[in-house]
Amino acid sequence: MDFLNYAFMQRALLAAVLVGITAPAVGIYLVQRRQALMGDGIGHVAMTGVGLGFLLSWSPVWMATAISVLGAVTMELIRWYGRTRGDIALAMLFYGGMAGGVMFINLAPGGSNANLTSYLFGSLSTVSESDVTAICLLAAFVVVVTLGLRRQLFAVSQDEEFARVTGLPVRALNLLTAITAAVTVTVAMRVVGLLLVSALMVVPVAAAQQLSRSFAATFAIAVAIGVTVTIGGTVTSYYQDVPPGATIVLLTIAAFIALSVLAAPLARRRARALAAAQPAGDPAECAIPATRAAGDEVGV
Amino acid sequence: MDASVTGAKAESVSSESVPESVxxxxxxxxxxxxxxxxxxxxxxxxxxxxxxxxVRRGEVVALLGANGSGKSTAVRTVIGQVPVSAGEVELFGTPQRRFRDWARIGYVPQRTTAAGGVPATVTEIVSSGRLSRTRFGVFRKADREAVRHALDLVGMADRARDNVDALSGGQHQRVLIARALAAEPELLIMDEPMAGVDLASQEVLAQTLKDQVAADTTVLLVLHELGPLEPLIDRAVVLRDGCVQHDGPPPRALGQHALPGHDHVHPHAPAGAEPIRTGLLS
Structure with missing residues (x-):
């Protein structure tokens, strides 16, 4: 445990744990509304923010937050108003965001694509004191939203039309989800990188689904997996000199595979228990309904 | 297909051209x-x-019509999901635009599944129907009891903790109806609640609806055919091509139409045209 003595490792671990909590916490709502790749889209847009941060010599983390919130809100607006051309508008937003990032960073004095790499794939060991402050504030926001409004976000993500008829402010909640996702992307940017963020939002949720039957359990297991893999990846990268972002993502996928393999016998056992609980020889299933017999007599 | 189904319906309605406006x-x-x-x-x-x-207080009104006749759209204008280009919509005497008292309405959208992209239990789904009665989504004891009661009403209390993915089509529909009932609404609006529902669930749903009607709930139903709900229905409104064609007592099914799963044969179809086979008898 000697790595805990280094300040850079303390910062790295704190940032990693916060990402492990927030990414699946937001990701579960995105998966629920079948927008699993939204995080990836926001990641592309955030590159423009990083580029602008370098160009204007402002903090790339805060600049990326601002631009990705803007991008996420635009995506949500496209989803409302755009019908058939929505996907093309999104494609332009994604690739425009990526191209903008490359352009701005090369315009910045002394800037090159090399500066971008640490944001694309993460650079956990270079997380600074001010980065940690920003990550803590943003993570607190994400946790408050995803836990505090869990019933409302669940309802909206499960059935948007129904949620509107219950009088929920659906547009506001959708925007809030988009903004929270954007904030999470920038929280995770330094840890796993913009190109790998989406994996931490989606894969822990998919892995948790292998075991769970309820939304609450899926949420808890996904966050537990998120925290485990981010700590595991960070510590591994300290001992083995491997890139932490890639290690974390590969560990998450390994967790998914392991749980899938584990889940198959569990599901079989559950099915057997269910079959045993049912009264034997339930006749209701195969009886011919009375109405059918009446129809046959008429001889149509 | 649309025209022929309407044709078959119109045949069983006594007056074809003059709408019987109540x-x-x-x-x-x-x-x-x-x-x-x-x-x-x-x-x-x-x-x-x-x-x-x-629809007056305590009435059970069925909205009938062929696919594309506008019955789902009509219901969706009532709840503000489809914008109205002319005319007026009022809910409980309040113009729809200014209506905010959503807890008085239980809505069952046209769905074949209650499931989303993440596993959820029956209770979790039904609970979202109770949100309109809570402050900031905080559930109290009475709210949890209302959810349990709603599950009892549709006969799903024993599946409360099960994943909705493990349910049959009819059970999904029962969950969606329990979700609408969880807010203890005065008005139930249901869009094709019998679509894809097995016979056993149809009977449970008919009984649930009967209990609601007995408790003075107003009901507006979109239906493709009256089916097992027929005895409950006070009035039927038949739409055809976006116009009200009949408004009055439910059209009685006659002859072959009385049989569940009869074939729709359009009276003016060209000779030798295949009848539209929709039912068990085909």
């Missing part, structure tokens, strides 16, 4: 839903071409 000129004070001259377009296609529809 009272669309004067709106009584106890009207729960009131549509007057409502027009709506989807894209640029007119779907509703000036319909009048009044």
């Amino acid at each position: 009272s669309s000129d004067s709106v009584p004070s106890d009207s729960v839903i009131s549509l007057r001259g409502v027009r709506a377009e989807l894209g640029s296609r007119p779907v509703l071409r000036g319909i009048d529809l009044t």
Whole structure:
């Protein structure tokens, strides 16, 4: 445990744990509304923010937050108003965001694509004191939203039309989800990188689904997996000199595979228990309904 | 197909061309839903071409019509999901735009599944129907009891903790109805609640609805055919091509139409045309 003595490792671990909590916490709502790749889209847009941060010599983390919130809100607006051309508008937003990032960073004095790499794939060991402050504030926001409004976000993500008829402010909640996702992307940017963020939002949720039957359990297991893999990846990268972002993502996928393999016998056992609980020889299933017999007599 | 199904329906309605309007000129004070001259377009296609529809307190009204006749759109204008291009929509005497008292309405959208992208239990789904009665989504004991009661009403209490993915089509529909009942609404709006529902669930749903009607709930139902709900229905409104074609007692099914799963044969179809086979008898 000697790595805990280094300040850079303390910062790295704190940032990693916060990402492990927030990414699946937001990701579960995105998966629920079948927008699993939204995080990836926001990641592309955030590159423009990083580029602008370098160009204007402002903090790339805060600049990326601002631009990705803007991008996420635009995506949500496209989803409302755009019908058939929505996907093309999104494609332009994604690739425009990526191209903008490359352009701005090369315009910045002394800037090159090399500066971008640490944001694309993460650079956990270079997380600074001010980065940690920003990550803590943003993570607190994400946790408050995803836990505090869990019933409302669940309802909206499960059935948007129904949620509107219950009088929920659906547009506001959708925007809030988009903004929270954007904030999470920038929280995770330094840890796993913009190109790998989406994996931490989606894969822990998919892995948790292998075991769970309820939304609450899926949420808890996904966050537990998120925290485990981010700590595991960070510590591994300290001992083995491997890139932490890639290690974390590969560990998450390994967790998914392991749980899938584990889940198959569990599901079989559950099915057997269910079959045993049912009264034997339930006749209701195969009886011919009375109405059918009446129809046959008429001889149509 | 649309025209022929309507044709078959129209055949069983005694007057084909003259709409039997019950009272669309004067709106009584106890009207729960009131549509007057409502027009709506989807894209640029007119779907509703000036319909009048009044549902009074305690009534059970069925909205019938072929696919594409505008019955789902009519219901969706009531709850504000489809914008109205002309005419007026009122809920409980309040113009729809200013209506905020959503807990009084239980809505069952047209769905074949209650599941989303993440596993959820029956209780979790039904609980979201209770949100309109809570402050900031905080559940109290009474709210949890209401959810349990709603599950009892549809006979799903024993599946409360199960994943909805493990349910049959009819059970999904029962969950969606329990979700609407969780808010203890005065008005139930259901869009094709019997679509894809097995016989056992149809009977449970008919019984649930009967209990609700006995408890003075007002009901507006979109149906493809009356089926097992027929004895409950006070009035049927038949839509055809976005216009009200019949408003009065439910059309009695005659002859072969009385059989569940009869074939729809259009009277004016070219000779030798295949009948539209929809049912068990085909």
